[in-house]
Amino acid sequence: MGPTRDAPVLAVEGLGKSFGSVRAVDDLTFSVRPGAVTGFLGPNGAGKTTTLRMLLGLTRPTAGRALVDGLPYAEHERPARVVGAALEASSFHPGRTGLGHLEVFAAQVGASNRRCRELIDFVGLGPAAERRVGGYSMGMRQRLGLATALLADPPAVVLDEPANGLDPEGIRWMRGLLRAFAAEGRTVLISSHVLSEVQHTVDDVVIIAHGRLVHASSLADLGALATPETYVESPAAGALAGLCDDRGWSRRADGAGLVVAGVPAAEIGAAAYAAGIELHQLVSRGVGLEDVFLRLTGGVR
Amino acid sequence: MRAALVAEYRKLVSTRLWWVLLIALAAYLAFVGGVLAFSIVFAPDGQDTTMPGGADAAAGVYGLVNAIGYVFPLVIGSLMITTEFRYQTITQSLLVEPRRTVLLAGKLVVAIPLGLVYGLAGMAALVAVSAPLLALKGDGAFVTDPDVLAVILLGVVVTALWTVIGVGFGAVLPNQVAAVVVLLAFTQFVEPIARLALGAFDATSSVARFLPGAAADGLIGASLIGEMGGGSGDLLPRWAALLVLLGYAAVLAGVGRLTTLRRDIG
Numbered sequence: 001m002g003p004t005r006d007a008p009v010l011a012v013e014g015l016g017k018s019f020g021s022v023r024a025v026d027d028l029t030f031s032v033r034p035g036a037v038t039g040f041l042g043p044n045g046a047g048k049t050t051t052l053r054m055l056l057g058l059t060r061p062t063a064g065r066a067l068v069d070g071l072p073y074a075e076h077e078r079p080a081r082v083v084g085a086a087l088e089a090s091s092f093h094p095g096r097t098g099l100g101h102l103e104v105f106a107a108q109v110g111a112s113n114r115r116c117r118e119l120i121d122f123v124g125l126g127p128a129a130e131r132r133v134g135g136y137s138m139g140m141r142q143r144l145g146l147a148t149a150l151l152a153d154p155p156a157v158v159l160d161e162p163a164n165g166l167d168p169e170g171i172r173w174m175r176g177l178l179r180a181f182a183a184e185g186r187t188v189l190i191s192s193h194v195l196s197e198v199q200h201t202v203d204d205v206v207i208i209a210h211g212r213l214v215h216a217s218s219l220a221d222l223g224a225l226a227t228p229e230t231y232v233e234s235p236a237a238g239a240l241a242g243l244c245d246d247r248g249w250s251r252r253a254d255g256a257g258l259v260v261a262g263v264p265a266a267e268i269g270a271a272a273y274a275a276g277i278e279l280h281q282l283v284s285r286g287v288g289l290e291d292v293f294l295r296l297t298g299g300v301r
Numbered sequence: 302m303r304a305a306l307v308a309e310y311r312k313l314v315s316t317r318l319w320w321v322l323l324i325a326l327a328a329y330l331a332f333v334g335g336v337l338a339f340s341i342v343f344a345p346d347g348q349d350t351t352m353p354g355g356a357d358a359a360a361g362v363y364g365l366v367n368a369i370g371y372v373f374p375l376v377i378g379s380l381m382i383t384t385e386f387r388y389q390t391i392t393q394s395l396l397v398e399p400r401r402t403v404l405l406a407g408k409l410v411v412a413i414p415l416g417l418v419y420g421l422a423g424m425a426a427l428v429a430v431s432a433p434l435l436a437l438k439g440d441g442a443f444v445t446d447p448d449v450l451a452v453i454l455l456g457v458v459v460t461a462l463w464t465v466i467g468v469g470f471g472a473v474l475p476n477q478v479a480a481v482v483v484l485l486a487f488t489q490f491v492e493p494i495a496r497l498a499l500g501a502f503d504a505t506s507s508v509a510r511f512l513p514g515a516a517a518d519g520l521i522g523a524s525l526i527g528e529m530g531g532g533s534g535d536l537l538p539r540w541a542a543l544l545v546l547l548g549y550a551a552v553l554a555g556v557g558r559l560t561t562l563r564r565d566i567g
Contacts, residue, residue, distance in 0.1 A: 092390065105394075
């Protein structure tokens with residue numbers, strides 16, 4: 001498979017949505033480039049789904065605009081041929097078969113019944129194709145949603161929480177698929193409320209909290225925000241604390257010892273040795289991306 | 302637009318509801334039609350002053366497809382919209398066709414052949430059971446009488462109109478449970494009582510003719526409730542009845558487009 005046309009840029013410009021006095025999305029600006037997987041991240045209730053719904057023409061923005069290849073989604077001739085989207089894993093009629101679900105929406109994107117059959121096999125639902133969706137597991141619904149999004153073999157794919165309900169094998173499969181899409185030059189946008197769930201999949205991250213943008217960069221640049229921490233334990237706790245203060249290191253108590261932020265273990269060890277302070281533990285603690293993510297999204301609270 | 306029609310057709314036939322309701326309609330009409338025909342045929346002589354006879358009786362029985370059957374096409378029509386909201390498939394429907402007027406138009410158009418199928422099945426069941434019973438009485442089943450034939454044909458047509466009106470109603474009230482409850486209450490309770498009550502006074506009897514069920518009776522030219530109310534003269538002429546029914550469909554669909562289908566989805 002390969003994209004049927006040039007992959008579009010997805011862009012959000014000054015986008016806002018208010019529900020009464022609640023600003024679900026507030027002055028949000030970012031863009032999603034082709035040829036990469038972009039993670040759209042934020043805690044639950046941050047406004048991710050509302051933003052995606054505005055991008056896809058389902059919800060009307062109260063400010064700004066959301067564009068697909070420079071044009072609002074709904075103004076494209078056959079928009080589902082440009083962007084394939086799966087928004088909620090529960091949006092199926094329980095009495096329809098998986099294959100029947102695909103065939104319902106195939107006509108309007110120009111996909112044949114044969115294509116539906118191929119896709120349902122492709123997402124691993126072949127044996128369940130003739131079964132009613134009411135009996136599908138969450139993971140199977142997730143796969144069916146993906147198949148629906150891929151009906152037109154679109155150059156851009158938007159998936160809301162695609163890892164929800166998938167087993168580890170399914171998550172690995174999804175990851176490989178999304179990486180392949182990006183490698184083919186497609187635009188891929190996936191949302192998640194857990195960074196660690198997508199950090200091995202995404203190239204770029206867009207992080208929002210409370211409807212506002214808090215960070216947008218490559219994953220590597222996000223990693224650069226992570227500062228190392230060192231755990232130190234000494235029987236001479238007072239002397240150790242004094243040493244930290246002399247050097248201007250930020251410290252906080254942690255169990256029987258201290259955590260020093262932003263200072264490598266070697267430097268602390270050398271300083272303690274020079275000052276004649278006995279150490280019982282000296283441990284480097286890498287700060288995970290998840291911590292950076294939590295700090296970023298918690299900071300505006 | 303052609304693709305929208307294909308999609309609506311597939312939505313309909315890919316679940317079991319349409320034929321479950323179709324069988325229910327046919328069985329219900331066969332039963333009630335049989336009971337009514339039986340009571341006409343075997344009414345004791347001399348006491349049947351309230352019972353119509355002859356061609357009127359046949360028209361009244363065949364008109365049941367409208368008089369008591371109309372709740373079925375209304376419900377299936379409304380379900381064409383309300384199931385989309387109940388199961389959130391409206392999201393996917395609008396992703397593949399963001400033009401909401403096209404989505405609604407597709408449903409309204411597909412409702413016509415669907416309603417004709419319902420009308421044909423309902424009428425066939427009704428005639429199959431009641432005509433032989435009516436024929437037991439010397440004057441026959443009148444299935445070839447031009448007036449009775451008109452009732453049969455227009456009974457099928459009016460069922461299609463009810464289906465279209467049902468789609469419009471579903472667009473106005475997309476909550477599935479609420480829509481079904483309101484339709485049942487209106488067709489089984491509110492409208493029959495309103496027709497009898499309004500028909501009881503000269504000042505209001507002309508208003509009663511414009512109620513949807515009364516207008517449909519006017520279109521097919523037979524009215525069970527009208528006859529029970531003591532006079533069948535208070536029906537609209539066919540052309541006016543047709544316009545009234547089309548008006549109901551247009552107003553409901555228009556209101557649904559400007560309310561339900563203008564709102565944010567999600």
